[in-house]
Amino acid sequence: DVKVTQSSRYLVKRTGEKVFLECVQDMDHENMFWYRQDPGLGLRLIYFSYDVKMKEKGDIPEGYSVSREKKERFSLILESASTNQTSMYLCASSLYYQPQHFGDGTRLSIL
Amino acid sequence: ELKVEQNPLFLSMQEGKNYTIYCNYSTTSDRLYWYRQDPGKSLESLFVLLSNGAVKQEGRLMASLDTKARLSTLHITAAVHDLSATYFCAVDLGSSNTGKLIFGQGTTLQVKP
Numbered sequence: 001d002v003k004v005t006q007s008s009r010y011l012v013k014r015t016g017e018k019v020f021l022e023c024v025q026d027m028d029h030e031n032m033f034w035y036r037q038d039p040g041l042g043l044r045l046i047y048f049s050y051d052v053k054m055k056e057k058g059d060i061p062e063g064y065s066v067s068r069e070k071k072e073r074f075s076l077i078l079e080s081a082s083t084n085q086t087s088m089y090l091c092a093s094s095l096y097y098q099p100q101h102f103g104d105g106t107r108l109s110i111l
Numbered sequence: 112e113l114k115v116e117q118n119p120l121f122l123s124m125q126e127g128k129n130y131t132i133y134c135n136y137s138t139t140s141d142r143l144y145w146y147r148q149d150p151g152k153s154l155e156s157l158f159v160l161l162s163n164g165a166v167k168q169e170g171r172l173m174a175s176l177d178t179k180a181r182l183s184t185l186h187i188t189a190a191v192h193d194l195s196a197t198y199f200c201a202v203d204l205g206s207s208n209t210g211k212l213i214f215g216q217g218t219t220l221q222v223k224p
Contacts, residue, residue: 031210040120042199043154043214050210058211090153094210097203099144099156 002027004103006091012109019078021106023091030095032074034058034066037088037105049074081110113138115202117215125223127189132218134183134200142203143183144212145174147196154199158185190222 007022025032031050035043035058045058047066055066063085067075074093078085086109092100114137124130134143142161146154158167160176160183167174171194173186183200197219201212 033211035214040216042216043201045211045213048211056211059213092154097142097210099146099159100154100210100212101156102153104153 002029002093002101004091004093004101006089006103006106008106009104010107010109012111013078013081014111015081015083017078017081019081019108019110021076021078021089021091021108023074023076023093023103024072025074025093025101026072027093027095027101028071029093029101030071031093031100032068033092033094033100034064034074034076035090035092036060036085037090043090046076083110086110113140113202113204113213115200115213115215117198117200117218119218120216121219121221123221123223124187124190126191129189130187132185132187132198132200132220134185134215136181136183136202136213138181138204139178140181140202140204141178143176144201144203145183145185146199146201148199148217149196157198187220190220192222192224195220195222 033048034046049068065077091103094100118133145157158174163178165176197217201214
């Protein structure tokens with residue numbers, strides 16, 4: 001079974017802090033994704049990566065960056081956290097056109 | 112810009128009833144996915160629909176795809192309480208092999224005894 005592991009289930013940070021969210025997958029998938037989920041808005045793609053060191057912006061990349069130094073790990077970085085980045089963050093991975101497999105999510109609160 | 116719209120966004124139904132969730136999308140795509148999310152949990156893949164006319168069934172759920180109408184449906188037969196969850200459709204842009212998806216807003220299904 002594919003396992004996508006996000007480093008924290010719950011995280012509380014302060015405005016202006018640099019925040020790192022980590023995601024690791026164990027199935028050698030090429031593609032990895034970061035979404036944020038907000039009530040009534042569904043899932044919105046922040047960034048995705050289709051290979052090591054390759055990344056592309058999704059629909060809402062502002063205020064975020066990503067890093068993929070190894071195939072199994074995809075990190076989301078909030079450069080200077082703001083209260084409007086309080087949300088549920090979901091990481092996913094996939095092999096080409098196969099369904100995406102999701103982690104359990106990180107509920108991030110910015111105070 | 113690709114838009115994916117689900118209808119309805121909230122559905123409350125009695126056990127034993129049938130109902131359909133609709134997923135409309137605004138541009139050409141040959142791949143559509145349905146996911147389920149239980150409260151407080153992550154998303155779980157239900158169906159992958161890969162071509163026009165594709166139909167998949169699992170238990171009381173049946174999904175279909177009409178690429179010409181840019182419409183997918185998720186039909187629920189004789190609903191039971193265990194089907195209470197939020198259901199998302201997602202469309203593959205298809206322009207590369209990145210697997211990038213655009214998700215609908217989600218339909219929250221509440222099945223009452």
